[in-house]
Amino acid sequence: MIKDALKFAFPVYGLASTIAEQYVDSNKNSREILNSNDEQKIKLELIRKKAETEILEMEAKIAQELAISKRIENASIVEIEEYYEGSGSGNIGLSAEEKSLKFGASGEGKKVTKRVYRFTGGQE
Structure with a gap:
């Protein structure tokens, strides 16, 4: 109850x-x-x-x-900050032709994360 x-x-x-x-x-x-x-x-x-x-x-x-x-x-005062980003990628490659052999690798990554909340006071 x-x-x-x-x-x-x-x-x-x-x-x-x-x-x-x-x-x-x-x-x-x-x-x-x-x-x-x-x-x-x-x-x-x-x-x-x-x-x-x-x-x-x-x-x-x-x-x-x-x-x-x-x-x-x-709240009587509110402060909010939000940032979001998140990605990543990668690549490994191999290619063969008649007279050549190629090998390569690459990568990329991003990460931004921030979440801040501030609450002050209260409304009566």
Whole structure:
């Protein structure tokens, strides 16, 4: 009952709590399947678990963004800096022709990541 009241009063808590509850329930089910030693069930559980993990990651990102937006809404001063970039590539090549053999390698990488949030005060 208290959990339900907190979920209603604080929607972000509710989402995070729901994600945590799903994780705990899923973990219990997985343990039971692993203890059964049934290879087919274990393979199916692994596939299900991978899909579930991706879904939980997406839900956690949503909960994080909702929490940030709530803090932005309630803060009197907000400072945000975000930079994202991430790429990399590489190439190794070999070519042979009648009178020549060429070998080469190249690589490129970039990484810029910065995420700073500062929230000061609160609106009354």
